[in-house]
Amino acid sequence: MTARFTGKTVLVTGGGTGIGQAIALAFAREGAKVVVAGRRAEPLKETVAFAEAEGGEATAVTADVTRPEDVRALVERTVERYGSLDVAVNNVGIAVPPAKVADIAEDDWHAVLDTNVTAVWLSMKAEIGHMRAHGGGAIVNVSSNIGAHLRKPSLGAYATSKAAVSALTRSAARDHIADGVRINAVSPGPVETPMSSRPGESSLDKAERMRREVPAGRAGTPDEIAAAVLYLASEEAGYTVGTELVLDGGVTA
Secondary structure (H helix, E strand, C coil): CCCCCCCCEEEEECCCCHHHHHHHHHHHHCCCEEEEEECCHHHHHHHHHHHHHCCCEEEEEECCCCCHHHHHHHHHHHHHHHCCCCEEEECCCCCCCCECHHHCCHHHHHHHHHHHHHHHHHHHHHHHHHHCCCCCEEEEEECCCECCCECCCCEHHHHHHHHHHHHHHHHHHHHHHHHCEEEEEEEECCECCHHHCCCCCCHHHHHHHHHHHCCCCCCECHHHHHHHHHHHHCHHHCCCCCCEEEECCCCCC
């Protein structure tokens, strides 16, 4: 076990499943005290149990980060529990049924923008507010290769939301590096999580599709995304500001 984050407190939103869970566990393995947040309690409890089984320390906080009051309370509870907030990973995100731009349901549009963009802004607002008053910190936002880097038919709402996260990350990075808050993003392509699977697609069908569509010949793993997040959050990346690491096996190369 390495110890890059010993003595650090890390907040991971969307930490109950998939990429978020992998990120939370990776930080815990490297010595961090981790707070995992999300709307559903059971997956968060599972993440905490996994972390503790490996000798790490983690706490679950149920919160809806589209609600400003929940976000403020989440940061407050994190600091109350562990005494600081040193790293934050904003990993919330949803997709809606594919539709051409003129056919996107208004409720779907608002849901995607509220969760994928506004929640990231609200989270950063609270996280930066604490960090700049307490010596700084690092923030990593999870975006997507679909958005600023790639468009696909009938994914206009999702692409718009993730392109906004990319732009918001860069804007926040420029605004707040002088405050001691270093902000970057990762943008995964297809990853071995349910979100990248098509309805009714078997694991064999998905593997074959990845061989056709991804130059690397496979989907990424949550642990590979987590490794990039930990690098951006670490002191090793101290001169890395406003960068977006695209992790998609060469899809957008």
